[in-house]
Amino acid sequence: MQHNTTNNYATRSNKALALAQLESNEIAKYLESSFQRTTEGAFSTKQEWNSFYSTKQNRFFKNRYNLRYFFPELLPAGIQPQDWHPPLEWKGERCMEPPSIEELCQHTIVLEIGCGVGNSIFPLIRANPNLFIFGIDFSEEAIRVLRNNIEYDCRRVYAFVADVTKDEESIYQYIPPHSVDYITLFWTLSAQFPQDMKYTVELAQKLLKPGTGKVLFRDYAFGDLAQIRQHPKNCIDRNLYRRGDGTLAYYFTESFLQSLFPSSHWQTLQLQTHTKTVTNRKEDKTMTRRWLQAKFLLVSTPNY
Ligand SMILES: C[S@@+](CC[C@H](N)C(=O)[O-])C[C@H]1O[C@@H](n2cnc3c(N)ncnc32)[C@H](O)[C@@H]1O
Structure with missing residues (x-):
């Protein structure tokens, strides 16, 4: 049984490596052929994330130092993304x-x-002494681990538990509109x-400074x-x-992401798919990774 599973994974993995080299429309055809909707509505994955962080603590995600390259607006003038802090x-x-x-x-308030256990927060506050970062996560376990980090101090960062799709009022206690x-x-x-992403974007609309505030x-x-x-x-x-552990993974197209940030309130400053080809020399395999990077400026606030 185990043997079959491994074989299946290996076959799927080899097929994936070949498919990942294809153009988007061919990938779309492949994914569409295996697509079958099995869920009717959204449900919370808070418990799954709590279990994830209980097991992994701060050992799973690496500190995201490369965000300094991708979002230089978060660095002070004169600081280079590659500088060590x-x-x-x-x-x-x-x-x-x-x-x-x-x-x-x-x-500058971010x-x-x-925020998980702070893998994006700590590299940024090290590099920019003028940043104050609020972190929100619905996993109590993630926030506990983040607050136990030796670099955590409320003069630079404050992290708290909230579900951004429904805890708007408790968020306002710390972060006024x-x-x-x-963000x-x-x-x-x-x-x-x-279905929940639009609530997150609506919260961003309420918290950002209109005219200057940006989503990264x-x-x-x-x-x-x-x-x-x-x-x-x-x-x-x-x-x-x-995923097997119950957490979700959504893969964004540019058009779907754009639809979450309508031009009535947002100006799209950047919307780009980044591709990186990674070669595993030992296995002699080439892998294509894809990320979507975007920046949206809040131009006006809707009346709620
Ligand atoms: C993949 S992790 C990313 C962590 C972090 N942003 C980073 O870059 O390392 C996704 C995080 O989103 C949190 N999350 C998912 N849905 C949420 C919600 N509705 N409200 C608050 N946090 C949520 C999860 O608990 C998890 O920590």
Whole structure:
């Protein structure tokens, strides 16, 4: 039995490697042929993420230093993305209470939605002393691990538990409407059902400063090797997969992402699929990874 599963995986994996080299329309044909909708509505995956972080703690995702290359607007003038910055050190007692928004008026305020254990937050606050980052995640376990990080201190970062699709009022306790300069969505929308993504974008509309506030987005793109490698039985909706551990993975097309940020309120500053070909010399295989990167400016706020 085990042997068959391994063989199947190897066959699928080899097929995926071949398919990943193809043009998007051919990948689309392949994915469409194996697509079968198996879920009717969205449900919470909070428990699954809690189990994920209970097991993995902070050992799964690596610190995302390359965000400094992709989003240079988060760096101060004169700092190069490749510059090295030491981990933050706090002498004496660490501060665990967040400052008020008024106290942060000299800072650039960033909100990382779905911050996990802080792999995007810490590389950014090391590189830019002027950033204050709020982190929100619905996994209590992720926030516990993040707060235990030795670099965590409320003079630079405040992380708290909330579900961004429904806990708007409790979020306002710490982050008032129209107070945030940047909202970062790094591999977070892909962890949500498409039906829930629009609530996350609506929250961004309420929290960002209209006219200057921006969403910075980087996530899985349609046709990524990881999508093609997914077992068809994991596919629960178009481009949406439920992994073995119960968490979700959505693979974005440019047009679908654009539809979440309508031109009535958002100006698209960037929307680009990035492709990277990785060669595994040992196995003599070439793999194509795809990510979608985007930047949206909030031009006006809707009346809710
Ligand atoms: C793939 S992880 C990305 C973590 C982090 N952004 C990074 O770059 O390392 C996705 C995160 O989104 C969180 N998440 C998913 N849906 C959420 C929701 N509705 N509200 C808050 N957090 C959510 C999960 O708990 C998980 O930590």
